[in-house]
Amino acid sequence: MKYENDIFSIEYDRHDEEFIKLLIESLEQKSKPIMNFFEIDKLSKKFQVIIYHNLQDFINLITENGEKPQQYAPWIVASAKDGNINILSLDLYKKAEGHENCDMRHYLKTLVHEFVHVCHHEIILDKKIRPPLLMEGIATQLAGQPYKVSHIDCKAEDLIRNFYDTANCYEYSNSIMGYLLNTKSHDEVLDILREPHKVDVAELIEQTNNFLDKENAMQQ
Ligand SMILES: [Zn+2]
Numbered sequence: 604m605k606y607e608n609d610i611f612s613i614e615y616d617r618h619d620e621e622f623i624k625l626l627i628e629s630l631e632q633k634s635k636p637i638m639n640f641f642e643i644d645k646l647s648k649k650f651q652v653i654i655y656h657n658l659q660d661f662i663n664l665i666t667e668n669g670e671k672p673q674q675y676a677p678w679i680v681a682s683a684k685d686g687n688i689n690i691l692s693l694d695l696y697k698k699a700e701g702h703e704n705c706d707m708r709h710y711l712k713t714l715v716h717e718f719v720h721v722c723h724h725e726i727i728l729d730k731k732i733r734p735p736l737l738m739e740g741i742a743t744q745l746a747g748q749p750y751k752v753s754h755i756d757c758k759a760e761d762l763i764r765n766f767y768d769t770a771n772c773y774e775y776s777n778s779i780m781g782y783l784l785n786t787k788s789h790d791e792v793l794d795i796l797r798e799p800h801k802v803d804v805a806e807l808i809e810q811t812n813n814f815l816d817k818e819n820a821m822q823q
Contacts (some may be wrong), residue, residue, distance in 0.1 A: 609645075610634050611688075612707040613652040622693065626652065630718060637715070637745055641722045644792065650721055652714070659696055676767070678702070681713050683720035690714060716746035726798050728807040735766040737799040739773055740780030749775040753810055753819050761806035775808075782811040 605614050606627055611634075615623045630652070645733055655661040665675045677700040681690040693710055696702055702709070719742040727733060743750050752774040761769040762776075769775070770798070783792055795802060 607649075609649070611650050611652055613654075615654065619654075620644060623764055625707065625711065626714060629714060633715045633746075634718060637719055639720055640745060641726050641796075643722055646721070647725060653687055653689045654692050655689065655695065656692045658691070659804060661689065661691055661695070664689055677701075681717050681806075683717045683724070686721065686724070688714065688721065689715040691719065694752050712746045712748050716742045716748060719745045723796060725795070726797050727799070729800070732800045734763065734800050735772075736762050736776050736804065737780060737783075737796060737802065738776075740783075741774035743773055743777040744780045745782060748773075748777070750774040751781065753815055755779070755808050755815075758806075759808055762808075763804050778815060779807050779811045782807075782814045786810075786814065 604616060606623065608631070611630065612622060613627065653759060655664075662675050663669065664684060665679060666672050667674070680699045680702060682687065682698050683689075688697070690713065691699065692816070695708065696707055696710055696713075697731075720738060723738055723741055724730065724733070742748075750773045752771060753754075754773050755778060757769055757771075757775065762772065766772050766776075784794060787795070
């Protein structure tokens with residue numbers, strides 16, 4: 604069976620119908636506000652939502668058929684590779700490292716997170732340079748994933764060179780993006796997101812920590 608609208612298409616088996624309904628609802632609800640955020644009227648191409656029921660197929664996609672094994676880690680559950688949203692089935696998702704306690708709510712947020720990557724990719728000026736820090740920051744923020752810390756405790760180099768190997772990388776990226784969203788105008792944020800490689804990460808860490816200190820002090 605196939606569902607299709609202006610923005611995406613999704614193929615599925617009949618026995619997944621109820622589950623797919625929730626996915627479609629969630630994406631339809633979130634797609635407009637997210638596209639508005641990025642000031643996109645129409646995506647350059649309609650994307651597919653591809654659900655993987657076979658883990659090896661998913662690993663093959665991520666590692667480009669085993670050629671880049673370093674690109675896969677057992678906690679990866681979805682990817683916006685090739686302009687599509689590739690995501691594990693809910694069963695496989697719950698079996699992935701760190702996702703044991705996840706439910707449908709987390710799953711839907713992951714789906715929206717990947718959609719943010721698709722939209723962000725549209726506005727990035729140089730598609731060859733895609734530093735993860737602000738990409739993951741804006742994706743976790745707009746997907747409403749509650750990854751927050753009270754202090755960033757790593758070196759700028761870690762977030763620039765070894766982002767995914769850095770402990771709490773998603774929490775740090777979420778907090779940095781939170782700082783930007785709270786202190787910059789929408790136009791300024793979009794300018795930063797168009798050329799995310801141009802930010803001074805060391806300065807951003809410092810500014811975010813100052814921002815978090817003030818927030819923490821206010822809460823006490
Ligand atoms: Zn992501």
